[in-house]
Amino acid sequence: MANFCFTDAISEADVAIFPVDIISFLKNDKINFFNDWIAMVSKYDLPIWIYAAGDFGFSSEIFNVTTFRLGGFKSKLNTSTNIIPSFINDPYKEVLKNDFFLLPKKEQPNIGFVGNANGSFLKICKEFVLYAKRNLINILKKSPEDYHPFYPSGWKRFKLLQKIVNESKIESNFIFRKKYRAQGKNAGSKEDTTLEFFNNIQNNLYVFCLRGNGNFSVRFYEALIMGRIPVLVDTDVKLPLENIIDWKQHCLIVSENSIIEDLIYFHESKTQEELKEIQKKNRKLVLEKLNRIDYFIQISNEYLRNK
Template sequence: MVKIYTNHLFITPENRKEVFPLLFDLCYTDNSILHTLYEFVPTIEACDVAIVPVNLRRFGTRNDLNQFISEAQKKHKIVWLYSGGDFGLTLDSAVHVFRNGGFHSKLPSTTFILPSFINDPFQNKDQGVVAIPKIALPQIGFVGHAANSITKQLKELIGYCKNNLDIILNREQADFQRFYPSSTKRYHFLKQLSKSEKVATNFILRKNYSAGAKTVQDKAIARQEFFDNIAANPYTFCMRGAGNFSVRFYETLAMGRIPVVVNTDIRLPLDDQIDWSKHCIMVSEENMIQELVAFHTDIEPKDFIQMQIDNRNLWLNFLEREAYFSTIYGIFKNKINEV
């Protein structure tokens, strides 16, 4: 087992949503397989890994963080940090940061991307994927927020400025990012695809998130429409939001479909363990249609079917919550044994 130390004083009802995801499972669930892989120890001296218990924005000041890191490193311990939210924080390579997104070219190798931990879209975990056969044109779907109004652009700009102001005033520990009007860009890319005679599209563009649903029933209807669209199309268009990652990417994999990802210098999870070229199509903003068509033209029909099946298995075996931290266990158990 990997022995972990953390400060349990921060694991409170008020911090429930901010707890490092692994610690959340270990502290709030009883039947997780992770209990057989990780165990708590009462002191830093006894641990293999020292974990900052909550999202950095809830842990205190930068001095508090530095003190925790320094104490662990003096005792030659591995340090894990959780930097949640859209932006996340880049630290030096002496610690291991777990975060949802970031820019691959700027991240050290010790940064681990957390998948978006979604619920399984299938009611039965053992449910097999009904793969869609290859047809002449690449058929791509999308249901979601994509707007081109000035009001929406201003709203995104205001949100961006607020986030950076919080960083400047030390209310948020996160990286600065350039402004990226994701909903507007998404709208233009989807329009390009819709107009192309080389692609078959099945898009439902919404002006608001979750179709503006207010009631539980309306939200459930909107959600079902979303997953029905993924199921009906072999490809799904995936692109970053405010942060440089896509939740839809993981939902597409879990459904056994193929994500078409606009590459905005993203880093995908476990990129030294997973050959992502076998599971998704990375397209550039400039040549998106040509690259999608080229991939679809080249792939053999049997490989097209297999890719969908493999994507569901990839999510189950590496990206589902327990599976991810089981993989992380294997990576760090090897590191610990090498010391």
Template sequence: MTIYYPKSHYDKNHRSEVFPLLKPFVKGNDFTDAQRVAMYGVSDQDFTIVDDIQEAEVCILPMSWNYYLSTKQLPVALEFIEQAKVVGKKVWSFISGDHGVKHPEDDHVVVFRLGGYQSKHRSNHKGMPVFIGDYLLKNNLLDNYLPKTYSEQPLVGFCGQANGSKIQAGLDVIKKGCFNLKSLTGLSFYEPETLVPTSHLRAQLLQRLAHSEAIADQFILRAQYRAGVTHGKDRHQTTLEFYNNILESQYVLCVRGGGNFSVRFYETLMMGRIPVYIHTDGFLPLNDTIDWKHHVVWIEPDEQHKIAEKVLSFHSQLTAESLKVLSESNRKLWEDKLRMKGFFLTVSGIIQNN
């Protein structure tokens, strides 16, 4: 796949805002292809940067739309989009972070995003995975990751932040209300958010699962995100507890966080487990080609009160063998379609065929 991007746009001081697929290629001249493969799983054999826009299969805005807005460089981005239109090339853009930003409607631009609300956007907005490292490979667990036991009771895990306080829920709603007011009055370029206290929602759903005699649970509740750990997170005991909780479960509750997406969702798939996915009108990657309801326990907004019954119904269709098959399938889905290489090659093929 050949890529063109305007090199003058790249800002090394805002690397977190660089389009994900470009990060492996713009680190510097000392960044070898072997390092690129080890860190990102992509090679210059898979993606080639070209200097002539005419030779490119796709043009990429190198920085996030958030960046162009916050640095008042929107005209620069729009000028490049027009340049690509003249030569008949699609432009890939992305919205970074938890909160969506206002993006002009343009069917010539494919907008990748983690969060946002599918019902509020046009078809050119596409869900993008959270690109995470391979914990199983890193810790030599690939030969021993499949579920070891099966029982008629589904085993649901969760390790993370959940707060059942109604007072805190009210404060969270007020905070989001103020956030939305700034958006609606034009004082910020962020899109409005639904007034959902997400930590309280997690607590409610966990409580419903815990109260069901049909469900076996193993929940570790934190008062803060990542238990408040900010340094050495990958090696901290709480991180080990997090991954072990997934590995020792069959199902994992995955609820949106500050943005309308769940990192835990991708971590669960990476570890070959089954997400209990709470659908909140979010974007899932490749939703036109992946039968997500085959891979996850899908909970619609009006089904949250029946979450235990939905998990049990899904589990009752599985045997010990088919549970292992689904675990392998979820792991393979992540490897083939939700890592950087597989995702962008798949998207490129879909767009070109359309």
């Protein structure tokens, strides 16, 4: 590739990359190997990149180490942490088999959602049991994953979506699932539910986005690549490339308490042409900056500017 190349000689490298998920690696009791590798690479005065997969991520305090992770809490992440987007294949090509098109502005904001949203007491109890079990296992096994406080995302989604449903000034198009990925009886095939999911995004100007187990939303990036406008509930979220991308030009970031008012105000304050321009910019953003290759080109360019 023109932008990146590998070298066998560390003396010729611009950056040293630890080539596997750091959390899985350290869970296998490889901390001594990792520390020895860091010490060896540090002799060459190279920046070091590591990747933390999964919902919860990993924080490093080593001065020359930059961590790439999917999410985390913005107020707690250090300056050497980069948020990596969820890399999404184009649903128009892969699932819907049609072309991107612009939605006109309606009199009322129309917002869509398909997914796990369950407001039962049993649901929140199950989420807490799973949370407690995971934390216990992490403590016993001394997991390197970051600690996340309890957040019942399925229950939270239900409560916030119901607030929107009850607002007469908003057109809501929601399909509530009791389990992730429509698992369960009478949910339909995976192909059918996937098509239903992306059709819902395609047919609504706005898309409701709230974190899952980890403090990030894959749906956020799915809405962007489809040229729709994410309505992201702010749970101390950090987004990718915040020093490069003006995210206020691409999405609506709201608090749990202000989602109704903010959505109505945003919609009323934008002209038809402005909303169409946002749709075009959002799709272009993913296709040109937030895909697997171009994201790291942005990172590399930033590194070279600061070198």
